[in-house]
Amino acid sequence: MVRGRRRRRVNRRDKIGQGGEKSLGSGLDEMGFQPLGRRIVVKTKRDADFPLKHPAPSDAYYDYSSRRIVIEFENGSAFMVPARSLDGLAEASEKDIAGVEVLGETALRWETLELNHEIAMLMAGIFGRPSFMEEIATRAMGRLHNDTQAAEFAAWARPVAEFFSYELPYRREAGWEHYYMTAYEIGCAALVALGQANETVGGAKPRRFPARPEEPPRWDDISIAVIYVAAQNGQLRFRPLDRRVPSLKTDDRGDMPGTNIAAANGAGPARATFNAYLVLEALGLVEGGRWTKAAETVLWRDNPTEWNLDFVSDARFVRAAFDAAAGVPDDIRSEIDAIVTSVNEETWTMRTPNVEKSDKSSPPPDAETVPPATPADLRSMVDDSRCHRLNALFFRRWRLGDGWLSATEAKSALEIYHDALAISMRKAVMGWLYPSRPSLAL
Numbered sequence: 001m002v003r004g005r006r007r008r009r010v011n012r013r014d015k016i017g018q019g020g021e022k023s024l025g026s027g028l029d030e031m032g033f034q035p036l037g038r039r040i041v042v043k044t045k046r047d048a049d050f051p052l053k054h055p056a057p058s059d060a061y062y063d064y065s066s067r068r069i070v071i072e073f074e075n076g077s078a079f080m081v082p083a084r085s086l087d088g089l090a091e092a093s094e095k096d097i098a099g100v101e102v103l104g105e106t107a108l109r110w111e112t113l114e115l116n117h118e119i120a121m122l123m124a125g126i127f128g129r130p131s132f133m134e135e136i137a138t139r140a141m142g143r144l145h146n147d148t149q150a151a152e153f154a155a156w157a158r159p160v161a162e163f164f165s166y167e168l169p170y171r172r173e174a175g176w177e178h179y180y181m182t183a184y185e186i187g188c189a190a191l192v193a194l195g196q197a198n199e200t201v202g203g204a205k206p207r208r209f210p211a212r213p214e215e216p217p218r219w220d221d222i223s224i225a226v227i228y229v230a231a232q233n234g235q236l237r238f239r240p241l242d243r244r245v246p247s248l249k250t251d252d253r254g255d256m257p258g259t260n261i262a263a264a265n266g267a268g269p270a271r272a273t274f275n276a277y278l279v280l281e282a283l284g285l286v287e288g289g290r291w292t293k294a295a296e297t298v299l300w301r302d303n304p305t306e307w308n309l310d311f312v313s314d315a316r317f318v319r320a321a322f323d324a325a326a327g328v329p330d331d332i333r334s335e336i337d338a339i340v341t342s343v344n345e346e347t348w349t350m351r352t353p354n355v356e357k358s359d360k361s362s363p364p365p366d367a368e369t370v371p372p373a374t375p376a377d378l379r380s381m382v383d384d385s386r387c388h389r390l391n392a393l394f395f396r397r398w399r400l401g402d403g404w405l406s407a408t409e410a411k412s413a414l415e416i417y418h419d420a421l422a423i424s425m426r427k428a429v430m431g432w433l434y435p436s437r438p439s440l441a442l
Contacts (some may be wrong), residue, residue, distance in 0.1 A: 087128020
């Protein structure tokens with residue numbers, strides 16, 4: 001029997017030169033053969049060890065008109081970068097920013113801020129520490145998200161307005177009425193923000209000529225408003241997370257069989273009526289019978305009891321809480337301090353002298369108008385009052401994607417009462433800001 005000749009396996013080796021370059025242009029480098037034609041050179045990881053080359057800097061200054069740092073080089077070229085996009089300069093005064101000077105041939109120095117930035121890093125688009133760059137990216141994505149949704153306002157505004165107009169209680173004489181129910185209050189506020197109604201004491205009255213608002217309401221606020229109203233009216237029902245398989249049988253919570261929104265992207269299963277499903281789909285919360293990625297953090301704000309979501313341990317929440325505590329704007333910090341110090345137990349005691357008579361068997365004549373009689377109950381009432389007012393502040397001025405909202409940005413926001421995400425953020429932030437006042441984090 002003649003055994004066939006075995007072919008020798010040849011392992012190709014790419015040549016790596018002295019400069020760490022890998023040649024893919026020829027397989028004959030080791031033989032010294034130089035073929036005609038273009039050679040392709042791929043940089044290896046070793047190149048990252050060498051700093052970016054740039055000409056020697058001759059001057060650096062702050063351009064007040066463009067609000068940029070300008071670096072001039074000896075060869076006549078120049079490089080500019082937005083000043084407040086640099087780590088350490090975002091909250092600095094213009095006087096401090098203008099104190100920039102060249103440090104050697106490689107860096108910029110702000111003496112009053114004790115801050116340095118490498119020129120090569122700035123030219124490479126690296127404006128600070130990794131955590132700072134991550135924060136910039138997060139905020140940019142948040143702004144891009146809301147800008148994109150604002151551009152798509154026309155796509156979802158009409159179905160949302162129609163949904164609210166049919167789902168909110170309505171009387172011809174008064175218009176839409178909220179009956180002081182949270183979901184209906186937010187729904188009426190949404191119709192006003194959408195330019196469909198004027199606000200009234202008890203709700204909202206349709207405008208004769210609806211108009212597109214100059215500043216469209218935030219997509220995330222409108223989305224949670226729809227979820228609130230849909231859930232209030234039984235148009236949306238959440239199912240326990242362990243129910244994965246849709247059932248054709250009617251369950252014990254009503255006449256809506258099974259689920260038609262599958263668990264996905266951190267959200268659990270749910271059942272929506274035809275009308276509710278259409279508006280959720282128009283908002284981009286549902287697609288193909290599943291919750292979308294965009295719906296995840298919106299649903300954190302409702303946090304259905306059927307799902308028992310633990311979003312406070314999510315890295316996005318933890319990071320946002322740290323940023324919120326570390327970067328409280330001055331106007332918001334003043335408001336927080338005013339809330340924390342405005343009321344104390346002594347003030348309540350002075351206003352309610354009957355507290356001292358709490359040990360008597362018969363109630364005082366004005367028992368219905370005084371707060372709880374015991375000191376412990378009194379402290380609890382004061383703490384509840386503070387937390388309630390702090391919650392309202394977070395409802396108005398904080399959002400996960402953007403952090404603290406400016407006064408102008410807050411005009412596009414709806415005050416979402418009982419926002420579980422905002423309440424959890426208040427607890428985390430107050431725990432950091434006032435560690436000696438644990439009651440503010442409850």
